[in-house]
Amino acid sequence: MTGPAIFLLLAGLGAIAWVSARARALRLQTAARASGRRDAVHSLPGYHGWYVALWTLIPAAIFLAAWTNIAPGLVTQDVLASPAAQNLPADAFSRSAVLAEARAIATGRQTGAFNPLSQGLVEPYRQATEKFGYAGAALALVLAFAGGAYAFTRVRPDFRARTRVERLVMAGLLIASLLAIITTLGIVSSLLWESFRFFSMVNPIDFLFGTKWSPQSAAMGYGNEDAFGAVPLFWGTIFIGAIIAMAVAIPLGLMSAIYLTQYARPAVRKWMKPILEVLAGVPTVVYGYFAALTIAPALRDFAVSIGIHGASSESALAAGLVMGVMIIPFVSSMADDSIAAVPQSMRDGSLAMGATTSETIRKVLIPAALPGVVGGVLLAVSRAIGETMIVVMAAGLAANLTLNPFASVTTVTTQIVQLLTGDQEFDSAKTLAAFALGLVLFVVTLLLNIVALRVVKKYREAYE
Amino acid sequence: MMHEPQTLKAADTTTKMTARDVKVFYGEKQAINGVSIDVDMDNVTAFIGPSGCGKSTFLRTLNRMNDTVASARVEGSITLDGEDIYASTMDVVQLRARVGMVFQKPNPFPKSIYENIAYGPRIHGLASSKADLDVVVEKSLRRAGLWEEVKDRLHDSGTALSGGQQQRLCIGRAIAVEPEVILMDEPCSALDPIATAKIEELIHELRGRYAIVIVTHNMQQAARVSQRTAFFHLGELVEYGVTSDIFTNPRQERTKDYITGRYG
Numbered sequence: 001m002t003g004p005a006i007f008l009l010l011a012g013l014g015a016i017a018w019v020s021a022r023a024r025a026l027r028l029q030t031a032a033r034a035s036g037r038r039d040a041v042h043s044l045p046g047y048h049g050w051y052v053a054l055w056t057l058i059p060a061a062i063f064l065a066a067w068t069n070i071a072p073g074l075v076t077q078d079v080l081a082s083p084a085a086q087n088l089p090a091d092a093f094s095r096s097a098v099l100a101e102a103r104a105i106a107t108g109r110q111t112g113a114f115n116p117l118s119q120g121l122v123e124p125y126r127q128a129t130e131k132f133g134y135a136g137a138a139l140a141l142v143l144a145f146a147g148g149a150y151a152f153t154r155v156r157p158d159f160r161a162r163t164r165v166e167r168l169v170m171a172g173l174l175i176a177s178l179l180a181i182i183t184t185l186g187i188v189s190s191l192l193w194e195s196f197r198f199f200s201m202v203n204p205i206d207f208l209f210g211t212k213w214s215p216q217s218a219a220m221g222y223g224n225e226d227a228f229g230a231v232p233l234f235w236g237t238i239f240i241g242a243i244i245a246m247a248v249a250i251p252l253g254l255m256s257a258i259y260l261t262q263y264a265r266p267a268v269r270k271w272m273k274p275i276l277e278v279l280a281g282v283p284t285v286v287y288g289y290f291a292a293l294t295i296a297p298a299l300r301d302f303a304v305s306i307g308i309h310g311a312s313s314e315s316a317l318a319a320g321l322v323m324g325v326m327i328i329p330f331v332s333s334m335a336d337d338s339i340a341a342v343p344q345s346m347r348d349g350s351l352a353m354g355a356t357t358s359e360t361i362r363k364v365l366i367p368a369a370l371p372g373v374v375g376g377v378l379l380a381v382s383r384a385i386g387e388t389m390i391v392v393m394a395a396g397l398a399a400n401l402t403l404n405p406f407a408s409v410t411t412v413t414t415q416i417v418q419l420l421t422g423d424q425e426f427d428s429a430k431t432l433a434a435f436a437l438g439l440v441l442f443v444v445t446l447l448l449n450i451v452a453l454r455v456v457k458k459y460r461e462a463y464e
Numbered sequence: 465m466m467h468e469p470q471t472l473k474a475a476d477t478t479t480k481m482t483a484r485d486v487k488v489f490y491g492e493k494q495a496i497n498g499v500s501i502d503v504d505m506d507n508v509t510a511f512i513g514p515s516g517c518g519k520s521t522f523l524r525t526l527n528r529m530n531d532t533v534a535s536a537r538v539e540g541s542i543t544l545d546g547e548d549i550y551a552s553t554m555d556v557v558q559l560r561a562r563v564g565m566v567f568q569k570p571n572p573f574p575k576s577i578y579e580n581i582a583y584g585p586r587i588h589g590l591a592s593s594k595a596d597l598d599v600v601v602e603k604s605l606r607r608a609g610l611w612e613e614v615k616d617r618l619h620d621s622g623t624a625l626s627g628g629q630q631q632r633l634c635i636g637r638a639i640a641v642e643p644e645v646i647l648m649d650e651p652c653s654a655l656d657p658i659a660t661a662k663i664e665e666l667i668h669e670l671r672g673r674y675a676i677v678i679v680t681h682n683m684q685q686a687a688r689v690s691q692r693t694a695f696f697h698l699g700e701l702v703e704y705g706v707t708s709d710i711f712t713n714p715r716q717e718r719t720k721d722y723i724t725g726r727y728g
Contacts, residue, residue: 265534266534343571345567345569345571346571346573346574347532348529348532348565348567348571349567349571349572349573349634349637350573350583351529351532351560352527352529352560352564352565352567352638353560353561353564353583353584353587353637353638353641354557354558354559354560354561354562354584354587354588354641355557355583355584355587356557359587363583363587364573367574367575368573368574
């Protein structure tokens with residue numbers, strides 16, 4: 001029996017359970033009311049319906065989820081026990097190859113067999129799959145009936161179905177939030193595990209402090225020494241994300257926040273702020289080709305015209321400038337919040353002493369808002385160093401350790417993309433290096449976020 | 465009723481500010497209707513009246529702090545030493561240096577005590593050297609009655625002081641710019657009785673050196689600190705006169721009702 005059919009059947013059962021339980025509750029409650037026991041009626045009939053329907057569906061659904069994980073193992077066992085499996089090769093590798101081929105043919109993903117042995121196993125496979133499919137469906141239906149019947153017997157006028165449904169809803173919400181947390185933990189643990197494998201091949205000291213990055217040479221068999229020094233990557237990331245991008249984003253973001261909060265008339269602010277925020281919604285790949293196709297060639301031509309050597313068409317400056325523009329709304333909205341959080345009385349106090357608006361901003365508002373602005377900038381930095389698309393398209397791949405903004409540098413994220421795209425073997429240091437880089441990036445951005453949020457929080461408390 | 469100017473002309477006083485037929489609007493809503501009043505140099509003037517009567521709004525027209533509210537509009541004329549402060553040639557920044565203000569809630573800047581006082585003199589270039597500035601800071605803190613309490617911790621944060629000390633710091637900050645008029649908008653409403661007594665004492669000491677206008681909710685306070693009292697009701701100036709007359713022998717029925725606690 002196929003998956004969709006079972007689901008349809010279960011949904012139908014659930015609907016029937018809902019309707020019949022509701023009808024039964026309605027009938028019982030009407031009877032209870034007629035006999036004058038008003039207080040004996042607890043929940044609305046609809047809640048009884050939901051209670052029984054959930055009891056019908058949830059046990060069956062849990063069983064099916066478990067069954068899809070167990071069934072393939074049972075099918076394989078069944079096939080191996082069949083007479084056709086007696087002349088399978090003894091070694092595990094070719095044995096599983098034959099089995100995989102037979103399964104592919106049985107499920108219709110493959111039409112002909114390369115190995116004559118697997119042809120003989122197709123029929124046992126088909127039979128076993130069908131057998132366990134039916135068994136699973138039957139068990140699910142039995143469970144659905146059992147659950148539904150159990151709940152149905154509990155439908156009485158004073159049964160607290162409403163409270164039970166509430167509890168189930170809460171459990172559902174709890175599971176939803178736990179899933180997000182568990183996923184995060186899973187991602188972090190896989191990152192840790194693969195990084196651990198990498199560091200068993202490459203010395204962490206060499207990785208963190210080495211200055212030569214050439215994973216290709218390691219992959220081509222020249223050994224892992226001197227190939228995984230990530231310092232040029234770290235420098236490139238900091239150069240683009242924390243220096244060039246911030247040199248653009250901090251002044252522009254701060255000034256636009258000051259204009260919008262202090263000078264702009266409400267009418268101007270009303271259309272200008274949303275437009276600025278649209279910048280944050282532009283997909284980063286669009287920024288990427290803007291950087292790669294427009295800014296980078298223009299910068300190279302400019303650099304060449306003023307006689308700078310080593311100007312590349314994939315320059316740190318191009319990627320950094322465009323990333324800075326991308327970050328502006330981020331810095332601006334954080335600064336906007338911090339400046340707006342400075343009490344109006346500070347501003348009044350300064351103006352009442354004969355200070356001009358710009359004096360008030362420079363000497364009172366900015367110093368008072370500074371912690372919040374710093375927090376916003378740290379968040380922006382963490383965003384910038386994790387940004388991938390712009391640097392992949394505009395920053396280049398050469399791991400140079402240079403101060404020249406017109407030269408090509410590479411970043412951590414670019415190299416991760418580079419290491420993991422295409423066909424890769426998952427046991428080489430070259431591939432695993434991506435996870436180690438990811439781990440470094442994760443730790444750095446996590447620290448930045450923690451520090452930034454603490455700074456912002458402490459500052460908010462100061463004015464509450 | 466008519467809004468004829470209610471002014472007190474006494475030979476021994478010098479008029480510092482005059483207001484004639486002042487009307488204030490917030491958008492469509494009128495907050496002040498035809499107020500005319502003279503503020504003189506030698507007396508403390510108190511504005512009293514129930515909440516929402518417009519006394520604070522009127523006070524804020526005297527140094528154009530209402531300019532910071534986008535929807536506010538002022539009609540009529542207000543002069544400082546005979547000069548129209550709403551004239552287009554008037555420099556608002558200079559006006560506010562001459563007409564200082566102390567607010568309802570103490571609002572020291574999140575800087576040191578020293579920097580709070582030095583803020584105004586720095587902006588207006590009143591001190592040419594560090595030594596000069598030290599002198600200005602000490603003089604202002606002495607006048608504000610705060611010097612003895614803070615002289616050993618001038619570089620501590622102004623926000624770490626008690627509420628009453630913060631308010632005296634704000635008065636000192638206003639004094640440091642050498643204003644001619646000091647406007648106080650319910651300066652004691654956030655303070656305890658002891659801190660209030662200190663501020664009232666300070667107002668007595670400052671009288672004569674600066675023209676002082678104080679808005680207050682508290683009639684006893686008006687009686688204690690002022691020599692002239694103006695009673696506001698529903699955006700109008702109901703009665704203006706010598707404080708002792710207003711409290712013992714009000715001419716208007718509305719004033720009498722308010723004084724005796726009939727409403728407010």
